[in-house]
Amino acid sequence: MxxxxxxxxxxxxxxxxxxxxxxxxxxxxxxxxxxxxxxxxxxxxxxxxxxxxxxxxxxxxxxxxxxxxxxxxxxxxxxxxxxxxxxxxxxxxxxxxxxxxxxxxxxxxxxxxxxxxxxxxxxxxxxxxxxxxxxxxxxxxxxxxxxVERVRWISEEDKKTCRECRSRNGKVYPIDKIPPKPHPNCRCWIEAIENQPSD
Ligand SMILES: [Zn+2]
CATH class of the missing domain: 1.20.120 (Four Helix Bundle (Hemerythrin (Met), subunit A))
Structure with missing residues (x-):
């Protein structure tokens, strides 16, 4: 990333x-x-x-x-x-x-x-x-x-990943409510979730 x-x-x-x-x-x-x-x-x-x-x-x-x-x-x-x-x-x-x-x-x-x-x-x-x-x-x-309306938090999974980052892994947030990263030098990233087609 x-x-x-x-x-x-x-x-x-x-x-x-x-x-x-x-x-x-x-x-x-x-x-x-x-x-x-x-x-x-x-x-x-x-x-x-x-x-x-x-x-x-x-x-x-x-x-x-x-x-x-x-x-x-x-x-x-x-x-x-x-x-x-x-x-x-x-x-x-x-x-x-x-x-x-x-x-x-x-x-x-x-x-x-x-x-x-x-x-x-x-x-x-x-x-x-x-x-x-x-x-x-x-x-x-x-x-x-x-x-894009919603995103998914992705944490880097290694030994250095802190507890807070780990706990956010996979969580979904509305694009306007993405929480700030928990600490400087955080290497987590977010990916877009495709909008569901409304039928
Ligand atoms: Zn992080």
Missing amino acids: YEYADKIASLLNRKIVREFSGIKSLRNFDEINVLEQVSAAYERIYRAALEYFLRLAERAYSDASSASAGIDSGFVRRILSEPDPVSMYVFDSEFDRKRLRLAEAIRASEGSNAEITRSMRLLSSMLALYAVTVADAATVKSYRDSG
């Missing part, structure tokens, strides 16, 4: 690693320059995220159904500016907080390589989590646009 989301997450991770290797070489610069350079790097990462997430949403949408409405350009922006249903974080604010925090750490001369690497990992895992969020949202939109 999430192969393409994982691919997008790994492309974004590569972008982040490249940008952060630039950031690691910044520490001897003056304060304003550090903030500007970190901000510029984060801005480039953000633009890449928008572009890749849009590609991901389009793919998830067309994989889910033959609905034709498609994904508009505001779709990803909306997801990133609204509270995430699982974590309740707003991507945009969290992204900005991470940017300022890193710039602050570097300026305060605590910007050890370990600190920068930690910031890099946190940013990368946030984008990986959002790849799943974007794929899920595009899938639900596709189902809705094609007239």
Whole structure:
């Protein structure tokens, strides 16, 4: 289900690693320059995220159904500016907080390589989590646009699956009442239930 989301997450991770290797070489610069350079790097990462997430949403949408409405350009922006249903974080604010925090750490001369690497990992895992969020949202939109009324929750059955996810496996929900995922990094997905022909 999430192969393409994982691919997008790994492309974004590569972008982040490249940008952060630039950031690691910044520490001897003056304060304003550090903030500007970190901000510029984060801005480039953000633009890449928008572009890749849009590609991901389009793919998830067309994989889910033959609905034709498609994904508009505001779709990803909306997801990133609204509270995430699982974590309740707003991507945009969290992204900005991470940017300022890193710039602050570097300026305060605590910007050890370990600190920068930690910031890099946190940013990368946030984008990986959002790849799943974007794929899920595009899938639900596709189902809705094609007239699906009910969906079935599918849990990944392995040792790591938590009790809550396991208990939802196979449950049917109206498309407008799908519960939020119980925890971040949940790899459950939903499948459409064909509408019964009324006779
Ligand atoms: Zn789950």
